[in-house]
Amino acid sequence: MSATGKIKAPRLSLINITAVGFNNSMRWMYTGGEDNSARIWDLRSRNLQCQRIFQVNTPVSCVCLHPNQVELFVGDQSGTIHLWDLRTDHNEQLLPERNMMIQSVDVNGIGTMLGALTHKGMFYTWTLKSVFNKPSRIYPKMKLEAHKTYALKCKFSPNSEFVVTTSADQTAKMWKSSDLNEVVTFTKPGQQWVWDCAFTSDSEFLFTCSSDSVVRLWRCDDGAPIHEYAGHQRAVTTIAFQDGRPKQDAEITAACNSPPPTTDIAVVVDDDVKS
Template sequence: MSVILCTAGYDHTIRFWEALSGICSRTLQHPDSQVNRLCITPDKRYLAAAGHTNVKLYDIKSSNPNPVMNFEGHSNNITGVAFHCEGRWMVTSSEDCTVKVWDTRSGGLQRNYVHKAPVNDVVIHPNQGELISGDRAGTVRVWDLGDSVCTHQLIPEDDVAVSSVSVASDGSLLCAGNKKGNVYIWRMIQDANVTRIVPITTFQAHKDYLTRVLLSPDVKHLATCSADHTAKIWNLDPLYPPAVAAAAAPPSASKLNSITKPNGTLSNGSGTPASASSLTLRSASSDLAASDFSMLGSQSPNSVAAAAAAAASAQQAAFPTQPDGPPMDETSHTLFLETTLAGHQRWVWDCAFSADSAYLVTVSSDHYARLWELASGTIIRQYSGHHRGSVCVALNDYSEPR
């Protein structure tokens, strides 16, 4: 199974899809509750399905329809799930205001971290030693697994729920989105085993509730999903033609495209305001394996003319601001709306990038999952079978286990 693609939602089923044909190859029943989140182990052996109060672990390569392990301990909806790079442990977040770390071999609870509000999402830093979670009170917390403490507390907008968080595959960037549609991006810097978190930029991605933010494997794109029925792809690559043009343009011209940014508070775990720095967004250099989706067609680069046309329409540059200070160097901090994926008829809840960052799968309350080619912004495949809202998706098309 070179490509594993599965979706789930409110019809109490988990569906596995043949990514290229769009055929549903397998359906698992999840009678306990709706499925809120899905996650595939890096070795492609197991699928975790997070429901109301438990996480069920299914054997992907087996025909057994029953879970091989059940993780119980949360007392409310589980909102996030992620695996250690070798699958030895799993982290979950929940509306019961906790983040829990589980031993996937024994099923035992290893860590329990408490927020002051329901937790909406959690991710694992690539260093495998830190967790990042976001809650409904508007707080993003960084947890050190070694010392079992919260080392950083970020409050982008006080009392505005953080709906989703994402960390770059190389650990360089941290991103959070909130219910007002605003996105915050920080740079994560390792200094002598101490992580510094520096604010880079803030912008409004959607005018309606933002449900998911996700950085691409190549760290050149950011996907955002929303209640406005769309997903959007934001380009972080400084070599993207509109970014190059903005950098070369006089400051007065580049300011015309700036996005108004909401006020925010940034602090570390002790409450000390975080300092801003004029660091540029840079693409990551990684050796990720080529995606098996490449057989769908190659990703052709945007032409300068097409990029200029896109920039002239809905694409805008977002520049960082220092807390209580003037804007930083505008020409070195451009972030452009590259593509708006419009086609779903209701809320878009979740998304997943292909390994080569050329494709995106989205799921929606309209019951459908869709595969998009990002270079053209077109729908390549549509997956139809859920009879209620599809709210979560998991995709692993890496040619080798991560």
């Protein structure tokens, strides 16, 4: 990390980064990119070092870390989900359906369910069973047409009771994770593509970001909009949220689609954003 808090990435890695995340101890970071790889980066050294590389055959579209901190789920544009066991480098593959790109993957907070969303709006879930010192066992559970148009993101609530999917159809939809029955739809005229979402830690509120340059806060029980955060000039495509300490305001950060004028960044979001 530099003094400004930015990660100095190697200049030779000038490829589109499609996923980024950190382990609980903040000792390492994982990324996925259009160079057909997922990577582990050591954050303990002053200069960012790539420790390990997991290579696939097509561009990586999404990556998610299991709560056990030792398994990564890697989705790619061929429609394959790879389970990468960081302890042994063992990997397994899931192919929900052919000719569908895996757009987003997520694991619920207790590590018992995997969800995956394809670009065609199909949402799949699997039951995860933990086995001591072995990769999680994966069992197909349910399949749902969550959206009829291009889908973008899936995210489980912190209490694991719900999952939200977002889409180009101008909606985010919340489903019960147990049976995938629809609970509520978050939508507002003119909000355009809904790119990303983030729950509050109590699972009672949801943030969304969309192509109309606005971040919105919604109430989860009835889908009512609470507040709008405006100010970006272009589509807001990524959002990260962290609850503040008790009696303090929550903090919200959103990244718009224009990358900063420097290569000292951890995430590059394409400038060519659809609406």
